[in-house]
Amino acid sequence: MIVVVDYQKGNIRSVARGLEAAGAQVVVSQDADAIARADAIVLPGVGAFADAMQTITELGQDDAMREAVGRGVPFLGICLGLHLMFAAGDEHAEGNAPTPGLGLIPGIVRHMPRTGTEGTPYKIPHVGWNTVCLLEGGSGGVGRSDGAATGESEGAAIGGSEGVHQASSARAGMSSGHSERARTAERLDAFAPTLTSPHESAACPLFDGIGSGEHFYFTHSYIAPESDATIATTTHSVTFPCAVQQGAAFGVQFHPEKSSDAGQRLLANFVRFARKA
Amino acid sequence: MLAKRVIPCMDVRDGRVVKGVNFVNLRDAGDPIELAQRYDDERADEVIFLDITATSDDRATTVDLASRASEQLRLPYTVGGGFRSVADIQRMIAAGADKVSVNSAAVKDPALITQAAHAFGTQAIIVAIDAKRVSGSVNKWEVYVSGGRTATGMDAVAWACEAARRGAGEILLTSMDRDGSREGFDCALTRAVARAVDIPVIASGGVGRLEHFAQGILEGEADAVLAASVFHFGELTIRQVKEDMARHGIPVRL
Numbered sequence: 001m002i003v004v005v006d007y008q009k010g011n012i013r014s015v016a017r018g019l020e021a022a023g024a025q026v027v028v029s030q031d032a033d034a035i036a037r038a039d040a041i042v043l044p045g046v047g048a049f050a051d052a053m054q055t056i057t058e059l060g061q062d063d064a065m066r067e068a069v070g071r072g073v074p075f076l077g078i079c080l081g082l083h084l085m086f087a088a089g090d091e092h093a094e095g096n097a098p099t100p101g102l103g104l105i106p107g108i109v110r111h112m113p114r115t116g117t118e119g120t121p122y123k124i125p126h127v128g129w130n131t132v133c134l135l136e137g138g139s140g141g142v143g144r145s146d147g148a149a150t151g152e153s154e155g156a157a158i159g160g161s162e163g164v165h166q167a168s169s170a171r172a173g174m175s176s177g178h179s180e181r182a183r184t185a186e187r188l189d190a191f192a193p194t195l196t197s198p199h200e201s202a203a204c205p206l207f208d209g210i211g212s213g214e215h216f217y218f219t220h221s222y223i224a225p226e227s228d229a230t231i232a233t234t235t236h237s238v239t240f241p242c243a244v245q246q247g248a249a250f251g252v253q254f255h256p257e258k259s260s261d262a263g264q265r266l267l268a269n270f271v272r273f274a275r276k277a
Numbered sequence: 278m279l280a281k282r283v284i285p286c287m288d289v290r291d292g293r294v295v296k297g298v299n300f301v302n303l304r305d306a307g308d309p310i311e312l313a314q315r316y317d318d319e320r321a322d323e324v325i326f327l328d329i330t331a332t333s334d335d336r337a338t339t340v341d342l343a344s345r346a347s348e349q350l351r352l353p354y355t356v357g358g359g360f361r362s363v364a365d366i367q368r369m370i371a372a373g374a375d376k377v378s379v380n381s382a383a384v385k386d387p388a389l390i391t392q393a394a395h396a397f398g399t400q401a402i403i404v405a406i407d408a409k410r411v412s413g414s415v416n417k418w419e420v421y422v423s424g425g426r427t428a429t430g431m432d433a434v435a436w437a438c439e440a441a442r443r444g445a446g447e448i449l450l451t452s453m454d455r456d457g458s459r460e461g462f463d464c465a466l467t468r469a470v471a472r473a474v475d476i477p478v479i480a481s482g483g484v485g486r487l488e489h490f491a492q493g494i495l496e497g498e499a500d501a502v503l504a505a506s507v508f509h510f511g512e513l514t515i516r517q518v519k520e521d522m523a524r525h526g527i528p529v530r531l
Contacts, residue, residue, distance in 0.1 A: 013344075013347045013348060013373050014347050014348075014350075014351075014373060017347070017348055017349075018351070046397075046398075047397070047398060048398060114475060121475060123475060123476055123477045123500060124475065124476070125399055125400040125446050125447075125476070125477075126279065127400060127446065127447060127477050127500075128279050128280060128281075128282050128322065128477070128500070128501070129279070129280045129282070129322055129530040130278070130279045130280065131278065215280060215530040217322075217323075217352070217353055218279075219353070219375070219400040219446075220400060221398075221399060221400065235278070236279060255353070257351070258351065258352055258353045258375065259351070259352075260317055260320075260351050260352055261351075263351065264351060
Protein backbone atom coordinates (compact mmCIF):
# COMPACT_ATOMS: atom_id res chain seq x y z
CA MET A 1 0.00 0.00 0.00
CA ILE A 2 1.42 3.35 -1.10
CA VAL A 3 0.36 6.32 1.00
CA VAL A 4 0.19 9.66 -0.83
CA VAL A 5 0.64 12.25 1.88
CA ASP A 6 -2.13 14.83 1.92
CA TYR A 7 -1.11 18.07 3.55
CA GLN A 8 -4.20 19.99 2.47
CA LYS A 9 -2.62 21.96 -0.36
CA GLY A 10 -4.44 20.91 -3.49
CA ASN A 11 -3.83 18.56 -6.33
CA ILE A 12 -2.76 15.10 -5.27
CA ARG A 13 -5.27 13.16 -7.31
CA SER A 14 -3.07 13.26 -10.41
CA VAL A 15 -0.28 11.60 -8.45
CA ALA A 16 -2.62 8.95 -7.03
CA ARG A 17 -4.02 8.34 -10.53
CA GLY A 18 -0.52 7.85 -11.97
CA LEU A 19 0.46 5.37 -9.24
CA GLU A 20 -2.81 3.47 -9.64
CA ALA A 21 -2.31 3.30 -13.38
CA ALA A 22 1.02 1.61 -12.59
CA GLY A 23 -0.86 -1.05 -10.65
CA ALA A 24 -0.32 0.24 -7.12
CA GLN A 25 -2.83 0.25 -4.32
CA VAL A 26 -2.98 3.85 -3.22
CA VAL A 27 -4.37 5.61 -0.20
CA VAL A 28 -4.42 9.39 0.06
CA SER A 29 -4.10 10.24 3.73
CA GLN A 30 -3.29 13.00 6.20
CA ASP A 31 -3.01 10.50 9.03
CA ALA A 32 0.43 10.13 10.65
CA ASP A 33 -0.34 6.53 11.67
CA ALA A 34 -1.27 5.58 8.11
CA ILE A 35 2.01 7.13 6.92
CA ALA A 36 3.92 5.21 9.60
CA ARG A 37 2.35 1.91 8.42
CA ALA A 38 2.82 2.56 4.68
CA ASP A 39 4.76 0.17 2.45
CA ALA A 40 5.83 3.22 0.47
CA ILE A 41 5.29 6.97 0.78
CA VAL A 42 4.79 9.62 -1.87
CA LEU A 43 5.02 13.27 -0.84
CA PRO A 44 3.58 15.33 -3.69
CA GLY A 45 4.34 18.94 -4.30
CA VAL A 46 2.03 21.90 -4.08
CA GLY A 47 2.34 25.21 -2.29
CA ALA A 48 5.18 26.94 -0.48
CA PHE A 49 7.87 25.38 1.71
CA ALA A 50 7.17 27.11 5.04
CA ASP A 51 3.42 26.79 4.70
CA ALA A 52 3.60 23.09 3.82
CA MET A 53 6.08 22.28 6.57
CA GLN A 54 3.86 23.95 9.14
CA THR A 55 0.89 21.77 8.18
CA ILE A 56 3.03 18.64 8.00
CA THR A 57 4.42 19.30 11.49
CA GLU A 58 1.00 20.10 12.95
CA LEU A 59 -0.32 16.79 11.65
CA GLY A 60 2.69 14.86 12.95
CA GLN A 61 3.49 13.72 9.42
CA ASP A 62 7.12 14.85 9.68
CA ASP A 63 8.10 12.36 12.38
CA ALA A 64 6.15 9.58 10.67
CA MET A 65 7.98 10.19 7.39
CA ARG A 66 11.44 10.54 8.99
CA GLU A 67 10.93 7.36 10.94
CA ALA A 68 9.69 5.40 7.91
CA VAL A 69 12.54 6.61 5.70
CA GLY A 70 14.93 5.66 8.51
CA ARG A 71 13.54 2.11 8.33
CA GLY A 72 14.19 2.04 4.58
CA VAL A 73 10.56 2.45 3.46
CA PRO A 74 10.58 3.57 -0.21
CA PHE A 75 9.83 7.29 -0.46
CA LEU A 76 9.26 9.63 -3.40
CA GLY A 77 9.14 13.41 -2.99
CA ILE A 78 7.76 15.36 -5.95
CA CYS A 79 8.56 19.05 -6.61
CA LEU A 80 7.97 20.71 -3.25
CA GLY A 81 8.11 17.17 -1.84
CA LEU A 82 11.73 17.03 -3.04
CA HIS A 83 12.44 20.40 -1.42
CA LEU A 84 11.00 19.23 1.89
CA MET A 85 13.50 16.33 1.96
CA PHE A 86 16.29 18.86 2.55
CA ALA A 87 17.42 20.41 5.82
CA ALA A 88 15.72 23.74 5.20
CA GLY A 89 14.14 26.09 2.66
CA ASP A 90 14.05 29.87 2.40
CA GLU A 91 10.83 30.11 0.32
CA HIS A 92 8.62 32.82 1.83
CA ALA A 93 10.95 32.94 4.84
CA GLU A 94 11.01 36.71 4.09
CA GLY A 95 14.30 37.65 5.66
CA ASN A 96 13.91 35.24 8.53
CA ALA A 97 15.97 32.11 9.03
CA PRO A 98 15.16 29.34 6.52
CA THR A 99 12.34 26.97 7.58
CA PRO A 100 13.54 23.53 8.69
CA GLY A 101 12.48 20.68 6.38
CA LEU A 102 12.47 16.92 6.94
CA GLY A 103 16.26 16.95 7.00
CA LEU A 104 16.79 13.70 5.07
CA ILE A 105 19.49 15.39 2.97
CA PRO A 106 21.74 18.30 4.02
CA GLY A 107 21.44 21.72 2.39
CA ILE A 108 19.09 24.66 1.94
CA VAL A 109 16.52 25.04 -0.85
CA ARG A 110 16.85 28.51 -2.41
CA HIS A 111 15.39 30.66 -5.20
CA MET A 112 16.67 29.90 -8.69
CA PRO A 113 18.93 32.73 -9.94
CA ARG A 114 17.21 35.02 -12.46
CA THR A 115 20.36 35.30 -14.54
CA GLY A 116 22.87 32.79 -15.87
CA THR A 117 26.49 33.17 -14.84
CA GLU A 118 27.16 35.33 -17.91
CA GLY A 119 24.37 37.69 -16.90
CA THR A 120 21.82 36.36 -19.41
CA PRO A 121 18.31 36.89 -18.02
CA TYR A 122 16.17 33.77 -17.57
CA LYS A 123 12.43 33.60 -17.07
CA ILE A 124 11.47 32.41 -13.60
CA PRO A 125 9.32 30.42 -12.72
CA HIS A 126 11.01 27.68 -14.70
CA VAL A 127 7.87 26.42 -16.44
CA GLY A 128 7.63 23.74 -19.07
CA TRP A 129 9.38 20.68 -20.41
CA ASN A 130 13.10 20.46 -19.85
CA THR A 131 15.66 17.73 -20.37
CA VAL A 132 16.89 15.57 -17.54
CA CYS A 133 20.56 14.66 -17.51
CA LEU A 134 21.28 11.44 -15.64
CA LEU A 135 24.59 11.31 -13.81
CA GLU A 136 26.60 8.17 -14.28
CA GLY A 137 26.46 5.72 -11.41
CA GLY A 138 23.61 7.70 -9.91
CA SER A 139 22.42 5.44 -7.15
CA GLY A 140 22.29 6.46 -3.54
CA GLY A 141 24.77 9.25 -3.95
CA VAL A 142 27.65 7.05 -5.00
CA GLY A 143 29.72 7.82 -8.05
CA ARG A 144 29.68 11.56 -7.71
CA SER A 145 33.08 13.06 -8.17
CA ASP A 146 34.63 16.49 -8.00
CA GLY A 147 34.93 16.21 -11.75
CA ALA A 148 31.18 15.91 -12.08
CA ALA A 149 30.68 18.98 -9.96
CA THR A 150 33.16 20.90 -12.11
CA GLY A 151 31.37 19.79 -15.22
CA GLU A 152 28.14 21.13 -13.87
CA SER A 153 29.50 24.53 -12.95
CA GLU A 154 30.95 24.74 -16.46
CA GLY A 155 27.50 23.86 -17.70
CA ALA A 156 26.05 26.73 -15.78
CA ALA A 157 28.63 29.04 -17.32
CA ILE A 158 27.47 28.05 -20.79
CA GLY A 159 24.06 29.25 -19.75
CA GLY A 160 21.02 27.33 -20.82
CA SER A 161 22.89 24.76 -22.81
CA GLU A 162 21.39 21.43 -23.72
CA GLY A 163 21.14 18.78 -21.08
CA VAL A 164 22.78 16.09 -23.17
CA HIS A 165 25.91 18.18 -23.48
CA GLN A 166 25.78 18.66 -19.75
CA ALA A 167 25.66 14.93 -19.35
CA SER A 168 28.76 14.29 -21.36
CA SER A 169 30.65 17.13 -19.77
CA ALA A 170 29.65 16.10 -16.26
CA ARG A 171 30.69 12.53 -16.94
CA ALA A 172 33.99 13.44 -18.48
CA GLY A 173 34.90 15.58 -15.51
CA MET A 174 35.34 18.33 -18.01
CA SER A 175 38.48 20.45 -17.98
CA SER A 176 38.36 24.09 -19.03
CA GLY A 177 39.89 23.10 -22.39
CA HIS A 178 37.04 20.72 -22.98
CA SER A 179 34.63 23.35 -21.89
CA GLU A 180 35.80 25.72 -24.64
CA ARG A 181 35.15 23.01 -27.18
CA ALA A 182 31.78 22.29 -25.60
CA ARG A 183 30.93 25.96 -25.86
CA THR A 184 31.86 26.06 -29.52
CA ALA A 185 29.80 22.94 -30.09
CA GLU A 186 27.01 24.61 -28.17
CA ARG A 187 27.09 27.64 -30.46
CA LEU A 188 27.10 25.44 -33.54
CA ASP A 189 24.22 23.50 -32.08
CA ALA A 190 22.36 26.58 -31.00
CA PHE A 191 20.01 26.41 -33.95
CA ALA A 192 19.81 22.68 -34.26
CA PRO A 193 16.53 21.12 -33.18
CA THR A 194 16.44 19.42 -29.83
CA LEU A 195 15.84 15.93 -31.05
CA THR A 196 16.70 13.90 -28.02
CA SER A 197 16.23 10.18 -28.01
CA PRO A 198 16.57 7.81 -25.09
CA HIS A 199 19.97 6.26 -25.57
CA GLU A 200 21.06 5.32 -22.13
CA SER A 201 19.57 3.98 -18.94
CA ALA A 202 20.74 4.97 -15.51
CA ALA A 203 21.75 2.66 -12.74
CA CYS A 204 19.02 4.31 -10.66
CA PRO A 205 15.87 2.14 -10.61
CA LEU A 206 13.71 5.28 -10.82
CA PHE A 207 15.01 6.02 -14.33
CA ASP A 208 14.97 2.44 -15.60
CA GLY A 209 14.22 2.59 -19.32
CA ILE A 210 14.34 6.38 -19.37
CA GLY A 211 17.17 7.90 -21.36
CA SER A 212 19.31 10.85 -20.39
CA GLY A 213 17.89 13.81 -22.31
CA GLU A 214 14.24 12.84 -21.80
CA HIS A 215 11.85 15.76 -21.24
CA PHE A 216 9.84 16.15 -18.03
CA TYR A 217 7.44 18.88 -16.95
CA PHE A 218 8.77 21.41 -14.46
CA THR A 219 7.09 24.30 -12.71
CA HIS A 220 9.02 25.90 -9.87
CA SER A 221 11.06 28.89 -8.77
CA TYR A 222 13.12 27.24 -6.03
CA ILE A 223 15.88 24.65 -6.44
CA ALA A 224 17.46 22.00 -4.29
CA PRO A 225 21.10 22.45 -3.28
CA GLU A 226 23.98 20.35 -4.55
CA SER A 227 24.54 17.25 -2.43
CA ASP A 228 25.94 13.73 -2.64
CA ALA A 229 22.36 12.57 -3.25
CA THR A 230 22.09 14.18 -6.73
CA ILE A 231 21.41 11.58 -9.42
CA ALA A 232 20.23 13.85 -12.25
CA THR A 233 20.45 17.50 -13.18
CA THR A 234 18.60 20.00 -15.35
CA THR A 235 19.81 23.34 -16.66
CA HIS A 236 17.90 26.62 -16.77
CA SER A 237 19.64 29.73 -15.42
CA VAL A 238 21.91 27.32 -13.56
CA THR A 239 22.37 23.57 -13.52
CA PHE A 240 20.49 22.20 -10.53
CA PRO A 241 19.63 18.77 -9.06
CA CYS A 242 16.37 17.53 -10.60
CA ALA A 243 16.50 14.08 -8.99
CA VAL A 244 18.03 12.83 -5.77
CA GLN A 245 18.41 9.47 -4.08
CA GLN A 246 19.36 8.73 -0.50
CA GLY A 247 18.99 5.00 0.06
CA ALA A 248 15.37 4.13 -0.74
CA ALA A 249 14.29 7.78 -0.60
CA PHE A 250 13.96 9.52 -3.97
CA GLY A 251 13.01 13.03 -4.91
CA VAL A 252 12.27 14.65 -8.27
CA GLN A 253 11.93 18.35 -9.08
CA PHE A 254 9.70 17.74 -12.09
CA HIS A 255 6.13 16.42 -12.03
CA PRO A 256 6.05 12.81 -13.26
CA GLU A 257 2.25 12.84 -12.93
CA LYS A 258 2.18 15.67 -15.52
CA SER A 259 4.93 14.32 -17.76
CA SER A 260 2.92 12.08 -20.07
CA ASP A 261 4.59 8.77 -21.08
CA ALA A 262 8.00 9.45 -19.52
CA GLY A 263 6.40 10.48 -16.24
CA GLN A 264 4.16 7.43 -16.16
CA ARG A 265 7.21 5.23 -16.72
CA LEU A 266 9.00 6.84 -13.77
CA LEU A 267 5.99 6.34 -11.49
CA ALA A 268 5.76 2.71 -12.62
CA ASN A 269 9.47 2.31 -11.82
CA PHE A 270 8.85 3.64 -8.32
CA VAL A 271 5.91 1.27 -7.84
CA ARG A 272 8.06 -1.65 -8.95
CA PHE A 273 10.90 -0.56 -6.67
CA ALA A 274 8.46 -0.29 -3.75
CA ARG A 275 7.13 -3.81 -4.42
CA LYS A 276 10.61 -5.29 -4.36
CA ALA A 277 11.66 -3.42 -1.22
CA MET B 278 17.27 23.37 -22.56
CA LEU B 279 13.75 24.40 -21.76
CA ALA B 280 11.52 23.48 -24.70
CA LYS B 281 9.18 26.04 -26.25
CA ARG B 282 5.64 24.90 -25.61
CA VAL B 283 2.71 24.28 -27.93
CA ILE B 284 -0.60 24.70 -26.15
CA PRO B 285 -4.02 23.87 -27.58
CA CYS B 286 -6.69 26.03 -25.99
CA MET B 287 -10.23 24.80 -25.62
CA ASP B 288 -13.00 27.32 -25.15
CA VAL B 289 -15.53 25.49 -23.03
CA ARG B 290 -19.22 26.18 -22.65
CA ASP B 291 -21.55 23.87 -20.76
CA GLY B 292 -18.80 21.27 -20.60
CA ARG B 293 -18.27 21.20 -24.37
CA VAL B 294 -15.50 22.65 -26.51
CA VAL B 295 -16.41 25.57 -28.70
CA LYS B 296 -14.30 28.09 -30.59
CA GLY B 297 -15.25 31.65 -31.27
CA VAL B 298 -14.17 33.44 -34.37
CA ASN B 299 -13.59 37.03 -33.26
CA PHE B 300 -15.47 36.02 -30.11
CA VAL B 301 -18.70 35.16 -31.97
CA ASN B 302 -20.02 32.33 -34.21
CA LEU B 303 -19.31 29.44 -31.88
CA ARG B 304 -18.84 25.94 -33.26
CA ASP B 305 -18.80 22.68 -31.32
CA ALA B 306 -15.68 20.55 -31.29
CA GLY B 307 -16.45 17.96 -28.68
CA ASP B 308 -15.60 16.72 -25.23
CA PRO B 309 -12.78 18.68 -23.58
CA ILE B 310 -11.17 15.72 -21.77
CA GLU B 311 -11.24 13.48 -24.83
CA LEU B 312 -9.77 16.24 -26.92
CA ALA B 313 -7.07 16.93 -24.31
CA GLN B 314 -6.12 13.24 -24.30
CA ARG B 315 -5.84 13.32 -28.05
CA TYR B 316 -3.52 16.29 -27.71
CA ASP B 317 -1.46 14.45 -25.06
CA ASP B 318 -0.98 11.60 -27.55
CA GLU B 319 0.16 14.16 -30.14
CA ARG B 320 2.72 15.54 -27.64
CA ALA B 321 0.96 18.77 -26.69
CA ASP B 322 2.91 20.31 -23.80
CA GLU B 323 -0.15 21.39 -21.83
CA VAL B 324 -3.75 22.38 -22.45
CA ILE B 325 -5.91 25.32 -21.44
CA PHE B 326 -9.64 25.13 -20.76
CA LEU B 327 -11.16 28.57 -21.09
CA ASP B 328 -14.60 28.82 -19.56
CA ILE B 329 -16.35 31.27 -21.86
CA THR B 330 -19.69 31.38 -20.12
CA ALA B 331 -18.45 31.68 -16.61
CA THR B 332 -21.68 32.78 -15.04
CA SER B 333 -22.00 31.62 -11.46
CA ASP B 334 -24.41 28.81 -12.48
CA ASP B 335 -21.84 27.30 -14.77
CA ARG B 336 -18.94 27.35 -12.35
CA ALA B 337 -19.92 23.99 -10.93
CA THR B 338 -19.68 22.44 -14.40
CA THR B 339 -16.18 23.82 -14.77
CA VAL B 340 -15.10 22.58 -11.34
CA ASP B 341 -16.36 19.14 -12.41
CA LEU B 342 -14.36 19.43 -15.60
CA ALA B 343 -11.23 20.24 -13.56
CA SER B 344 -11.82 17.22 -11.32
CA ARG B 345 -12.25 14.91 -14.30
CA ALA B 346 -9.17 16.41 -15.93
CA SER B 347 -7.00 15.77 -12.87
CA GLU B 348 -8.23 12.17 -12.78
CA GLN B 349 -7.67 11.51 -16.45
CA LEU B 350 -4.98 13.76 -17.91
CA ARG B 351 -1.25 13.11 -17.77
CA LEU B 352 -0.24 16.62 -18.76
CA PRO B 353 -0.58 20.01 -17.08
CA TYR B 354 -3.74 21.99 -17.59
CA THR B 355 -4.94 25.49 -16.89
CA VAL B 356 -8.49 26.63 -16.27
CA GLY B 357 -9.41 30.20 -17.13
CA GLY B 358 -12.42 32.43 -17.14
CA GLY B 359 -14.72 34.01 -14.63
CA PHE B 360 -12.59 33.96 -11.48
CA ARG B 361 -13.58 36.83 -9.24
CA SER B 362 -11.96 35.98 -5.92
CA VAL B 363 -9.28 33.94 -4.22
CA ALA B 364 -12.10 31.61 -3.11
CA ASP B 365 -13.03 30.97 -6.77
CA ILE B 366 -9.41 30.15 -7.55
CA GLN B 367 -9.09 27.98 -4.45
CA ARG B 368 -12.03 25.86 -5.63
CA MET B 369 -10.39 25.23 -8.99
CA ILE B 370 -6.95 24.46 -7.52
CA ALA B 371 -8.58 22.10 -5.03
CA ALA B 372 -10.33 20.35 -7.93
CA GLY B 373 -6.89 19.71 -9.38
CA ALA B 374 -6.11 22.54 -11.83
CA ASP B 375 -2.37 23.09 -12.16
CA LYS B 376 -2.86 26.74 -12.99
CA VAL B 377 -5.66 29.23 -13.30
CA SER B 378 -5.78 32.18 -15.64
CA VAL B 379 -7.35 35.43 -14.52
CA ASN B 380 -8.28 38.32 -16.78
CA SER B 381 -10.98 40.89 -16.02
CA ALA B 382 -10.94 40.28 -12.26
CA ALA B 383 -7.22 41.03 -12.10
CA VAL B 384 -7.72 44.32 -13.95
CA LYS B 385 -10.55 45.25 -11.61
CA ASP B 386 -8.56 44.29 -8.52
CA PRO B 387 -4.83 43.77 -9.15
CA ALA B 388 -4.38 42.71 -5.50
CA LEU B 389 -6.10 39.47 -6.51
CA ILE B 390 -2.90 38.48 -8.35
CA THR B 391 -0.77 39.07 -5.26
CA GLN B 392 -3.16 37.21 -2.97
CA ALA B 393 -3.55 34.25 -5.31
CA ALA B 394 0.20 34.02 -5.95
CA HIS B 395 0.86 34.04 -2.25
CA ALA B 396 -1.78 31.39 -1.56
CA PHE B 397 -1.02 29.01 -4.46
CA GLY B 398 2.44 30.00 -5.70
CA THR B 399 3.28 32.25 -8.64
CA GLN B 400 3.58 29.22 -10.93
CA ALA B 401 -0.17 28.59 -10.52
CA ILE B 402 -1.30 32.06 -11.60
CA ILE B 403 -1.51 33.09 -15.25
CA VAL B 404 -2.66 36.60 -16.05
CA ALA B 405 -4.50 36.65 -19.37
CA ILE B 406 -4.41 39.92 -21.30
CA ASP B 407 -6.62 40.71 -24.31
CA ALA B 408 -4.88 43.51 -26.17
CA LYS B 409 -5.91 45.59 -29.17
CA ARG B 410 -3.66 47.91 -31.13
CA VAL B 411 -4.47 51.57 -30.50
CA SER B 412 -5.64 52.82 -33.88
CA GLY B 413 -3.03 54.82 -35.75
CA SER B 414 -0.27 53.56 -33.47
CA VAL B 415 2.43 51.04 -34.29
CA ASN B 416 3.55 50.13 -30.80
CA LYS B 417 0.68 50.86 -28.42
CA TRP B 418 -1.88 48.27 -27.38
CA GLU B 419 -4.85 48.73 -25.08
CA VAL B 420 -6.14 46.17 -22.57
CA TYR B 421 -9.74 45.02 -23.03
CA VAL B 422 -11.81 43.06 -20.50
CA SER B 423 -15.12 41.21 -20.35
CA GLY B 424 -14.33 38.94 -23.27
CA GLY B 425 -13.00 41.81 -25.34
CA ARG B 426 -16.09 43.97 -25.00
CA THR B 427 -14.81 46.68 -22.67
CA ALA B 428 -11.84 48.97 -23.24
CA THR B 429 -9.88 49.87 -20.10
CA GLY B 430 -7.57 52.62 -21.32
CA MET B 431 -4.68 50.62 -19.85
CA ASP B 432 -1.48 50.03 -21.79
CA ALA B 433 -0.95 46.30 -22.39
CA VAL B 434 2.83 46.32 -21.84
CA ALA B 435 2.56 48.35 -18.63
CA TRP B 436 -0.19 46.06 -17.35
CA ALA B 437 1.86 42.94 -18.13
CA CYS B 438 4.73 44.41 -16.11
CA GLU B 439 2.46 45.19 -13.19
CA ALA B 440 0.95 41.70 -13.30
CA ALA B 441 4.44 40.18 -13.24
CA ARG B 442 5.49 42.44 -10.38
CA ARG B 443 2.41 41.38 -8.44
CA GLY B 444 3.24 37.70 -8.74
CA ALA B 445 1.82 36.40 -12.02
CA GLY B 446 3.73 33.30 -13.12
CA GLU B 447 2.96 33.67 -16.83
CA ILE B 448 1.25 36.07 -19.23
CA LEU B 449 -1.27 34.68 -21.71
CA LEU B 450 -1.32 37.41 -24.34
CA THR B 451 -4.09 37.48 -26.93
CA SER B 452 -4.09 39.88 -29.83
CA MET B 453 -7.70 40.87 -30.43
CA ASP B 454 -6.78 42.26 -33.84
CA ARG B 455 -5.44 38.89 -34.91
CA ASP B 456 -7.75 36.51 -33.04
CA GLY B 457 -9.70 34.52 -35.60
CA SER B 458 -7.95 36.29 -38.49
CA ARG B 459 -5.63 33.40 -39.44
CA GLU B 460 -2.97 36.00 -40.29
CA GLY B 461 -0.52 34.89 -37.59
CA PHE B 462 0.35 36.22 -34.15
CA ASP B 463 0.82 39.95 -33.59
CA CYS B 464 4.56 39.49 -33.19
CA ALA B 465 5.22 43.16 -32.43
CA LEU B 466 2.82 43.00 -29.47
CA THR B 467 4.18 39.67 -28.29
CA ARG B 468 7.77 40.85 -28.51
CA ALA B 469 7.02 44.11 -26.69
CA VAL B 470 5.51 42.19 -23.76
CA ALA B 471 8.05 39.33 -23.80
CA ARG B 472 10.92 41.81 -23.58
CA ALA B 473 9.26 43.83 -20.84
CA VAL B 474 8.55 41.02 -18.36
CA ASP B 475 10.78 38.42 -16.69
CA ILE B 476 8.10 35.70 -16.71
CA PRO B 477 7.09 33.41 -19.60
CA VAL B 478 4.72 34.78 -22.26
CA ILE B 479 2.22 32.62 -24.14
CA ALA B 480 1.35 34.06 -27.56
CA SER B 481 -2.27 33.72 -28.62
CA GLY B 482 -4.57 34.82 -31.40
CA GLY B 483 -4.27 34.61 -35.15
CA VAL B 484 -2.74 31.27 -36.07
CA GLY B 485 -3.81 30.07 -39.50
CA ARG B 486 -0.76 28.41 -41.02
CA LEU B 487 2.05 26.12 -39.92
CA GLU B 488 4.81 28.73 -40.04
CA HIS B 489 2.93 31.09 -37.74
CA PHE B 490 3.96 29.05 -34.71
CA ALA B 491 7.69 29.39 -35.35
CA GLN B 492 7.14 33.11 -36.07
CA GLY B 493 5.56 33.56 -32.64
CA ILE B 494 8.70 32.16 -31.02
CA LEU B 495 11.37 33.65 -33.30
CA GLU B 496 9.82 37.04 -34.09
CA GLY B 497 7.46 37.36 -31.14
CA GLU B 498 10.03 35.96 -28.69
CA ALA B 499 7.24 34.05 -26.95
CA ASP B 500 7.95 31.14 -24.59
CA ALA B 501 4.88 29.24 -25.71
CA VAL B 502 2.40 29.38 -28.58
CA LEU B 503 -1.31 28.77 -28.30
CA ALA B 504 -3.93 27.88 -30.86
CA ALA B 505 -7.41 26.42 -30.95
CA SER B 506 -9.40 25.82 -34.10
CA VAL B 507 -6.50 24.80 -36.35
CA PHE B 508 -6.01 21.91 -33.92
CA HIS B 509 -9.64 21.15 -33.05
CA PHE B 510 -10.65 20.75 -36.66
CA GLY B 511 -7.58 18.76 -37.57
CA GLU B 512 -6.14 21.32 -40.01
CA LEU B 513 -2.78 20.94 -38.27
CA THR B 514 -1.54 18.40 -35.75
CA ILE B 515 0.60 19.29 -32.75
CA ARG B 516 3.27 17.02 -34.16
CA GLN B 517 3.37 18.86 -37.50
CA VAL B 518 3.68 22.15 -35.66
CA LYS B 519 6.51 20.90 -33.46
CA GLU B 520 8.38 19.37 -36.36
CA ASP B 521 8.15 22.68 -38.18
CA MET B 522 9.37 24.53 -35.10
CA ALA B 523 12.29 22.09 -34.80
CA ARG B 524 13.15 22.73 -38.46
CA HIS B 525 13.37 26.41 -37.53
CA GLY B 526 15.89 25.54 -34.79
CA ILE B 527 13.46 25.94 -31.92
CA PRO B 528 13.92 23.51 -29.01
CA VAL B 529 10.76 21.42 -28.69
CA ARG B 530 9.74 18.18 -27.04
CA LEU B 531 9.03 15.86 -29.94
